[in-house]
Amino acid sequence: MNPKPIYEDPHYRPTDKLKDKVALITGGDSGIGRAVAILFAKEGADIAFVYLPKEEEDAQYTQSRIEELGRKCFRTAGDIGDPKFCCELVQQTVRALGKLDILINNAAEQHVGVGIEDVEPEQLERTYRTNLFSYFNLARESLKHLKPGSAIINTTSVQGFRPKPKLMDYASTKAAIVNFTRSLAQELAHRRWNS
Numbered sequence: 001m002n003p004k005p006i007y008e009d010p011h012y013r014p015t016d017k018l019k020d021k022v023a024l025i026t027g028g029d030s031g032i033g034r035a036v037a038i039l040f041a042k043e044g045a046d047i048a049f050v051y052l053p054k055e056e057e058d059a060q061y062t063q064s065r066i067e068e069l070g071r072k073c074f075r076t077a078g079d080i081g082d083p084k085f086c087c088e089l090v091q092q093t094v095r096a097l098g099k100l101d102i103l104i105n106n107a108a109e110q111h112v113g114v115g116i117e118d119v120e121p122e123q124l125e126r127t128y129r130t131n132l133f134s135y136f137n138l139a140r141e142s143l144k145h146l147k148p149g150s151a152i153i154n155t156t157s158v159q160g161f162r163p164k165p166k167l168m169d170y171a172s173t174k175a176a177i178v179n180f181t182r183s184l185a186q187e188l189a190h191r192r193w194n195s
Helices: 031-042 053-068 083-097 121-142 165-189
Strands: 022-026 046-051 073-077 102-105 151-154
Touching: 022 031, 022 083, 022 121, 031 046, 031 053, 031 102, 046 053, 046 083, 053 073, 073 083, 083 121, 102 121, 121 151, 121 165, 151 165
Parallel strands: 022 046, 022 102, 046 073, 102 151
Antiparallel strands: none
């Protein structure tokens, strides 16, 4: 990508806001996911992240940067559109890092087209499985491990509010994420957690 994205601010001064927390980040190998992984590591969190197998080089770099910051890192390649993989991912994170405090649903699939006639059924299903169903499946599995003070962060986009026809399937998933997040927040605000 040219210009290369900025994923780390060299002037940032961490204050241990996330000391000894464990964060799981989808799409943590690059872009927003990498920026969050590095920032959270600077704040004292151990990081687990998932990425697509074709992004191995990016994933290796992100892992090495997290470890340079003195934090543990667990990474795995896989398809978050697969509900079974989502369950395995959460379980592997807890086994590797001992717990789970923060889930960051960030990974997304985007296809640029002309409009609705350009969106094949397979593409629509794939985009929804990656962009929305994974958020649901990972949140549901993570709730088995989260405690009071934990967090689920769902990444959406301006496309959820001001969609473009060229991103119709992507934009519709981002709008759905907004409502999923609102519904989940209301549910969890009233949940009685076992400490």
